[in-house]
Amino acid sequence: MAEKDILIIGGGPGGYVAAIKAAQLGGKVTLMEKDELGGTCLNWGCMPTKALLHGVEILESLETGKEFGIQAEGVKVDFVKMSARKDRAVKILVSGVAGLMKANGVEVIKGAAKLLSPRTVQVVDEKNQTVAYQAKKIILAAGSVSAPLPIPGAQLPGVIDSTGALKLNRVPESMVIIGAGPIGLEFGTIFSALGAKVTILELLPQVLPSEDEEVASALEKSLRRFKIKILTGSRVRGIEESTGGKLKVSAVTGEGEETFEAEVVLVAVGRKPNLEGLGLQEAGVRFGKKGIEVNSRMETNIPGIYAVGDVTGQWLLAHFAFAQGEVAAENAVGRKAQLDSLAVPRCVYTLPEVASVGLTEKEAKEKGYEIKVGRFPFSANGKATVLGERTGFVKIVSEVKYGEILGMNIFGPHATDLIGEAVLAMTLEGTAQDIARAIHPHPTLTEALREAALDVDGLSLHIPPRKKG
Numbered sequence: 001m002a003e004k005d006i007l008i009i010g011g012g013p014g015g016y017v018a019a020i021k022a023a024q025l026g027g028k029v030t031l032m033e034k035d036e037l038g039g040t041c042l043n044w045g046c047m048p049t050k051a052l053l054h055g056v057e058i059l060e061s062l063e064t065g066k067e068f069g070i071q072a073e074g075v076k077v078d079f080v081k082m083s084a085r086k087d088r089a090v091k092i093l094v095s096g097v098a099g100l101m102k103a104n105g106v107e108v109i110k111g112a113a114k115l116l117s118p119r120t121v122q123v124v125d126e127k128n129q130t131v132a133y134q135a136k137k138i139i140l141a142a143g144s145v146s147a148p149l150p151i152p153g154a155q156l157p158g159v160i161d162s163t164g165a166l167k168l169n170r171v172p173e174s175m176v177i178i179g180a181g182p183i184g185l186e187f188g189t190i191f192s193a194l195g196a197k198v199t200i201l202e203l204l205p206q207v208l209p210s211e212d213e214e215v216a217s218a219l220e221k222s223l224r225r226f227k228i229k230i231l232t233g234s235r236v237r238g239i240e241e242s243t244g245g246k247l248k249v250s251a252v253t254g255e256g257e258e259t260f261e262a263e264v265v266l267v268a269v270g271r272k273p274n275l276e277g278l279g280l281q282e283a284g285v286r287f288g289k290k291g292i293e294v295n296s297r298m299e300t301n302i303p304g305i306y307a308v309g310d311v312t313g314q315w316l317l318a319h320f321a322f323a324q325g326e327v328a329a330e331n332a333v334g335r336k337a338q339l340d341s342l343a344v345p346r347c348v349y350t351l352p353e354v355a356s357v358g359l360t361e362k363e364a365k366e367k368g369y370e371i372k373v374g375r376f377p378f379s380a381n382g383k384a385t386v387l388g389e390r391t392g393f394v395k396i397v398s399e400v401k402y403g404e405i406l407g408m409n410i411f412g413p414h415a416t417d418l419i420g421e422a423v424l425a426m427t428l429e430g431t432a433q434d435i436a437r438a439i440h441p442h443p444t445l446t447e448a449l450r451e452a453a454l455d456v457d458g459l460s461l462h463i464p465p466r467k468k469g
């Protein structure tokens with residue numbers, strides 16, 4: 001049986017970054033991927049959605065353009081072209097990863113792999129041949145799959161998940177989205193801007209249930225601008241076929257029993273780790289419902305086996321998978337590394353965007369911190385005004401004793417780019433005063449972060465003083 005040094009199962013952000021890092025550090029790496037390199041992120045997640053969303057941004061900018069005296073006549077959306085461009089972007093990115101594998105000397109084996117024992121991996125390759133390998137170190141990076149919705153009718157044609165939504169070859173006339181998390185809201189933004197009549201049903205009392213309440217409610221208001229109908233606190237009971245090829249979704253909403261008809265129903269109720277067929281039991285790797293159990297060094301309970309990314313069920317985010325992948329790779333080549341992941345940014349690609357890191361105000365209070373909160377609206381930021389993107393605000397939660405930043409929430413233009421500053425500040429255990437001390441370039445949206453930091457002490461320069469008493 002052939003022997004491999006470091007064998008990685010899964011070529012998504014967790015697996016391919018682990019492969020590059022291990023190779024950079026001198027490891028001899030083999031990566032097994034059953035589908036396309038780049039995983040969910042490049043093929044069916046982060047990147048194709050952003051490609052479509054950028055098309056929507058261009059469309060929206062024509063709307064804002066009117067304010068600037070730019071009148072575009074006869075604007076038409078060719079969704080087939082938009083999708084083809086998305087597919088081309090994905091292709092470029094996937095071949096970029098293949099190029100990186102080659103450049104780093106990583107051997108890529110195409111096929112579905114599974115553990116037979118703590119040191120043996122079997123792969124069924126593209127020619128349907130089964131080959132087994134011995135491996136000194138193994139990194140599991142098999143990702144996640146869409147969580148199913150256990151209700152009647154969930155299997156009907158026309159009921160799709162996020163992958164199905166990315167395969168649509170035309171904009172449906174109507175769409176019900178079940179789940180108002182990041183994925184549901186992102187697709188809601190895309191398809192409603194492209195003309196679909198979108199209804200979003202969410203079980204919990206707010207959209208983005210784990211985000212700051214103020215942010216969630218401001219976002220909900222702004223989504224209505226796209227004419228998206230949002231019903232929170234609504235339990236979906238079932239889906240059935242209706243007339244005219246439509247589907248009928250029944251739900252208990254605040255109004256009682258209601259039904260919603262749509263051409264397409266998108267189930268976006270989260271993702272679950274992809275644990276099936278990995279041979280975890282055979283190798284004795286411990287896992288639970290949430291995913292494969294790992295410590296901060298990405299080690300599983302079996303020495304020499306690591307797990308990274310969505311399969312660990314921690315933060316189901318590509319950048320977290322990257323970070324875990326690097327740590328696992330360092331440990332696999334014999335270095336000592338660990339992940340102290342207090343500052344993990346969370347991004348929601350709506351228009352405008354939401355981004356946050358650390359604790360929300362409510363979470364900080366629940367944890368018993370004495371806190372101070374600073375806010376700054378984009379309507380008072382010069383650059384946002386010039387851009388015509390004045391919706392939203394920055395909110396900083398800082399603790400009183402040492403002034404350390406506990407969390408930052410941004411709702412507004414380019415929030416997902418702006419949050420990087422907060423991540424850095426929190427990683428360095430910085431305070432709101434540190435952000436305020438730093439000279440920010442003018443005119444930029446980043447000044448809103450500085451002003452929110454100043455507002456933690458009631459000293460924001462560009463909003464009227466807070467009322468005393």
Ligand SMILES: Cc1cc2nc3c(=O)[nH]c(=O)nc-3n(C[C@H](O)[C@H](O)[C@H](O)COP(=O)(O)OP(=O)(O)OC[C@H]3O[C@@H](n4cnc5c(N)ncnc54)[C@H](O)[C@@H]3O)c2cc1C
Binds near residue numbers: 112113278316319
């Ligand atoms: C619609 C959507 C939008 C998203 N947008 C964002 C975003 O904007 N930002 C963000 O941070 N995250 C986003 N995510 C989440 C992100 O895609 C994941 O967190 C990320 O891809 C996880 O990386 P991973 O390497 O753990 O797993 P994956 O990317 O899922 O990769 C796992 C790989 O393992 C392969 N594999 C599985 N089993 C085997 C096996 N037995 N043998 C061989 N290969 C196997 C799979 O084919 C896959 O290629 C989005 C997800 C979706 C669905």
